[in-house]
Amino acid sequence: MANNSETPLLDQLEEGRWPSFVKEIKQAAQKKPMAEDLLRQLELSYKEKIGHWKHGGIVGVKGYGGGVIGRYSDRPDLFPNVQAFHTLRVNHPTGWFYKTDALRTLCDIWDKHGSGLTNLHGSTGDAILLGTTTEHLQPCFDDLSNAGFDLGGSGSALRTPSACVGPGRCEWACIDSLDICNSLTLEFQDEIHRPMFPYKFKIKISACANDCVAAIARADLTVIGTWKGNIRIDQKEVAAYADSGLDIQKEVCNLCPTHCMTWNGKELKIYDEDCTRCMHCINLMPKALRQGEEKGATILIGAKAPIVEGALLSWVIVPFMKMEPPYEELKDLIIKIQDWWSENARSRERLGELIKRMSMRKFLRAVGLPPVPQMIKAPRTNPYVFFWPEEINRPEGKEEK
Amino acid sequence: MKDDLKERIVELFRQKSKGEKHFFYIRDVVKWLPDEDRRMVQDAVKELLDEEILKYWSTGSTTYLVLAEHYPKE
Numbered sequence: 343m344a345n346n347s348e349t350p351l352l353d354q355l356e357e358g359r360w361p362s363f364v365k366e367i368k369q370a371a372q373k374k375p376m377a378e379d380l381l382r383q384l385e386l387s388y389k390e391k392i393g394h395w396k397h398g399g400i401v402g403v404k405g406y407g408g409g410v411i412g413r414y415s416d417r418p419d420l421f422p423n424v425q426a427f428h429t430l431r432v433n434h435p436t437g438w439f440y441k442t443d444a445l446r447t448l449c450d451i452w453d454k455h456g457s458g459l460t461n462l463h464g465s466t467g468d469a470i471l472l473g474t475t476t477e478h479l480q481p482c483f484d485d486l487s488n489a490g491f492d493l494g495g496s497g498s499a500l501r502t503p504s505a506c507v508g509p510g511r512c513e514w515a516c517i518d519s520l521d522i523c524n525s526l527t528l529e530f531q532d533e534i535h536r537p538m539f540p541y542k543f544k545i546k547i548s549a550c551a552n553d554c555v556a557a558i559a560r561a562d563l564t565v566i567g568t569w570k571g572n573i574r575i576d577q578k579e580v581a582a583y584a585d586s587g588l589d590i591q592k593e594v595c596n597l598c599p600t601h602c603m604t605w606n607g608k609e610l611k612i613y614d615e616d617c618t619r620c621m622h623c624i625n626l627m628p629k630a631l632r633q634g635e636e637k638g639a640t641i642l643i644g645a646k647a648p649i650v651e652g653a654l655l656s657w658v659i660v661p662f663m664k665m666e667p668p669y670e671e672l673k674d675l676i677i678k679i680q681d682w683w684s685e686n687a688r689s690r691e692r693l694g695e696l697i698k699r700m701s702m703r704k705f706l707r708a709v710g711l712p713p714v715p716q717m718i719k720a721p722r723t724n725p726y727v728f729f730w731p732e733e734i735n736r737p738e739g740k741e742e743k
Numbered sequence: 744m745k746d747d748l749k750e751r752i753v754e755l756f757r758q759k760s761k762g763e764k765h766f767f768y769i770r771d772v773v774k775w776l777p778d779e780d781r782r783m784v785q786d787a788v789k790e791l792l793d794e795e796i797l798k799y800w801s802t803g804s805t806t807y808l809v810l811a812e813h814y815p816k817e
Contacts, residue, residue: 397802398800398801398803399800399801399815401799401800401801401806402799405793407801408799408806429803496801496803496804497799497805498768498801498805536789536792537801537806538769538788539769541804542804649804687770689771689805
């Protein structure tokens with residue numbers, strides 16, 4: 343096992359009161375030579391200030407084009423046990439609901455076939471199993487499959503859809519994010535396992551505007567639960583919040599992004615026509631305020647982190663969609679969107695970048711959605727609401743600029 | 744029809760792989776066959792992958808296609 347003298351730089355990361363991944367890997371190294379070499383290679387990287395991993399290559403198991411991320415050491419002479427150190431992405435149970443026996447099964451399989459090191463959960467949402475050899479990939483997958491697990495997405499494919507815990511635990515859930523996520527995962531199996539897209543495509547579902555999976559910032563296709571109609575107010579409970587010390591004017595009304603509420607010390611009034619359903623007031627006074635009765639989802643498009651181009655936030659394309667199984671309207675829309683993207687995108691161009699390049703107007707026409715006021719981010723800045731050239735009667739000789 | 748398309752795809756892969764470049768995006772393959780339907784091309788490529796004439800190669804974020812004979816050894 344690695345000791346302090348072998349990894350002096352990493353040892354510093356064990357200091358302090360917070361959890362340490364070095365401590366965890368050292369624990370794994372007592373059983374697994376792979377974990378020991380991992381530590382030693384990492385120490386070398388800290389010392390030389392250079393990474394020693396080679397990425398890329400193998401993609402999966404028989405019939406799959408994703409779910410495995412190939413990783414090799416560029417110093418197998420020094421660290422033979424991490425010569426191959428592949429990652430497996432395992433599709434997580436929707437909403438990350440496990441029983442402990444499922445977790446034990448997962449860990450037993452990984453102890454048998456891999457380094458024993460896990461990342462539960464990666465930012466994709468998957469259960470990430472870190473470090474195995476090429477020979478163990480297929481047997482590991484077979485064991486996972488027999489235990490009811492499947493691999494997640496990687497590469498130019500639909501990534502594992504993810505959702506917040508939704509109605510499983512949360513009173514604010516406007517939609518059954520768990521069921522939607524499960525239904526989309528089953529519907530788009532081929533798109534997850536057989537990469538045929540220009541680049542990655544992510545679907546994330548939050549059951550309310552609190553957006554606990556940060557779908558609005560991360561997903562190419564974002565589903566966020568919302569409601570129609572007025573926020574339901576229990577004035578007695580509002581008064582109880584005031585009596586308990588909540589400064590309703592300062593904390594609720596003044597911080598409302600659209601200033602759509604007033605408080606006279608006795609009664610709270612909400613001008614629902616100005617409400618953007620951000621959840622701020624409901625979060626502060628959950629006993630007093632409840633969402634409107636008609637529930638559904640807002641569909642947004644095009645978020646991404648900065649890689650080829652800068653970061654983008656999602657953009658509303660459908661202000662309100664009813665969400666009832668089997669979610670045909672949503673699935674049809676996703677297929678149209680993915681078709682347009684596949685037809686038009688450059689290689690490694692995310693959907694949001696394509697819309698930015700070709701215009702929202704063309705996107706909306708291609709997927710058959712009408713432009714609506716809720717799409718507007720700022721007045722007079724959204725070119726897709728302009729008329730199409732053929733709709734304009736121009737004087738002869740005047741062409742569109 | 745599909746067998747014919749598969750043969751053309753393999754032939755195109757062989758032609759395009761003569762130089763140093765062996766890895767291609769699915770979009771490249773679709774562009775090589777401008778008169779063919781994209782989905783038909785993708786289905787044919789999937790069959791070639793099943794037959795292990797083509798192979799996937801991925802960085803983890805991006806996936807490429809490569810003729811099996813050009814697939815790098817570990």
